[in-house]
Amino acid sequence: MQENPCAVYTQLQLHVNSVLVKLVELSQAIHGAFLNGDESEVSRLDRELEGEIGRKERALGALRQHVKEHECVPSRSRQLE
Numbered sequence: 001m002q003e004n005p006c007a008v009y010t011q012l013q014l015h016v017n018s019v020l021v022k023l024v025e026l027s028q029a030i031h032g033a034f035l036n037g038d039e040s041e042v043s044r045l046d047r048e049l050e051g052e053i054g055r056k057e058r059a060l061g062a063l064r065q066h067v068k069e070h071e072c073v074p075s076r077s078r079q080l081e
Contacts, residue, residue: 006072012063019056026052 026049033041066072 009072012066016059016063019059022052
């Protein structure tokens with residue numbers, strides 16, 4: 001197991017982080033629309049959130065696959081396996 005992640009791992013990790021941040025933002029936006037009673041906005045944001053959940057699954061899957069194949073994950077991130 002490599003102690004220092006490779007450039008691909010770092011890139012995948014950054015992508016996962018950006019997708020997770022987007023999920024938080026969308027969740028907060030849906031919550032706001034819900035509190036305001038804006039059902040059409042809730043529906044629109046919910047569809048966007050569903051797509052983002054798919055992106056999250058693919059991003060985490062790519063990161064896990066890379067870790068499995070290359071074993072270049074720092075020890076603090078071993079929980080991905």
